[in-house]
Amino acid sequence: MRRRKLFVCSGLVVALLAMAGSLSPALAQSNFAKAKEYRIERSVPPEAVACIECHKAINPGIFDDWAQSRHASANITCLDCHLAQPGDQDVATAHEKNYARTDLPYGEEKYKVPIATVVTPKDCSRCHPDEVTQYSKSKHANTLEVIWKIDPWLNKGMNSDNERKVGCYHCHGTVVAIDDTGNLDRTTWPNVGVGRLNLDGSKGSCTSCHTRHRFAVSEARKPEACDSCHLGPDHPQIEIYNESKHGTIYHAFGNKFNFDAAPGTWTAGTDYRAPTCAACHMSGTGKVMGTHDVTERISWETQRR
Numbered sequence: 001m002r003r004r005k006l007f008v009c010s011g012l013v014v015a016l017l018a019m020a021g022s023l024s025p026a027l028a029q030s031n032f033a034k035a036k037e038y039r040i041e042r043s044v045p046p047e048a049v050a051c052i053e054c055h056k057a058i059n060p061g062i063f064d065d066w067a068q069s070r071h072a073s074a075n076i077t078c079l080d081c082h083l084a085q086p087g088d089q090d091v092a093t094a095h096e097k098n099y100a101r102t103d104l105p106y107g108e109e110k111y112k113v114p115i116a117t118v119v120t121p122k123d124c125s126r127c128h129p130d131e132v133t134q135y136s137k138s139k140h141a142n143t144l145e146v147i148w149k150i151d152p153w154l155n156k157g158m159n160s161d162n163e164r165k166v167g168c169y170h171c172h173g174t175v176v177a178i179d180d181t182g183n184l185d186r187t188t189w190p191n192v193g194v195g196r197l198n199l200d201g202s203k204g205s206c207t208s209c210h211t212r213h214r215f216a217v218s219e220a221r222k223p224e225a226c227d228s229c230h231l232g233p234d235h236p237q238i239e240i241y242n243e244s245k246h247g248t249i250y251h252a253f254g255n256k257f258n259f260d261a262a263p264g265t266w267t268a269g270t271d272y273r274a275p276t277c278a279a280c281h282m283s284g285t286g287k288v289m290g291t292h293d294v295t296e297r298i299s300w301e302t303q304r305r
Helices: 002-022 046-058 060-067 078-082 094-100 129-136 143-150 161-172 237-242 245-256 277-281
Strands: none
Touching (some): 046 078
């Protein structure tokens, strides 16, 4: 009888092991988090090679910036950002002439692809969906709406159109438009304002803080990335920062800060001695997650939407 019980128990153990083996890894090990999946396409299509080689000859500065970027390390090419999507209104028709230039290494019709002039957060969201979603909720992205409602200067009130164009719209952004000839309206483009209204419906410009074509996180972490807009009598944030102890330490020892740390690992006391704008408003470290909604960490505000 005892041997029979032992045989039955052994059979059950074998059956359970067999069932466990047939279950998916997620069910068999339910307390294990799902591993993140990353895939980098190592091949580069010939059309992208054509972009790289031509811009290397025509715009060596742009090429060099891209070549030293993390984008280049991950095989993110011109086409990944600039390839026009169906329905895009800003296809660069002038760019198509380059495919008939015999003086360019890849100036051939077979490499011809439609290129979009304006790269928008919607384009960036193909690889950076979380960052774009966060940014879309921020005051940066919605700044045109905010200032139209509260600022008389932007409502044809207290200054000239020219002052608005070269002053307000430079930082706050324009409403990108197409002119009568089918080209981008020169009064609205080029513009990298944080609240720019794009033709595809998206708001803002990632290049406001991540200057193309290197798009370095190190640049966005420095106060200089913010001081081109946050200055002057109406919003003197950079002057306040520069005159603070934080600013004093940054200017004295900033060359020793580690601005190249990976996102989410930039740590106070280890990578930098004093915070910059991004350290408090955006960066992630330890249990604090990074965010591209610069409004998220502002505890009080004097302006309302």
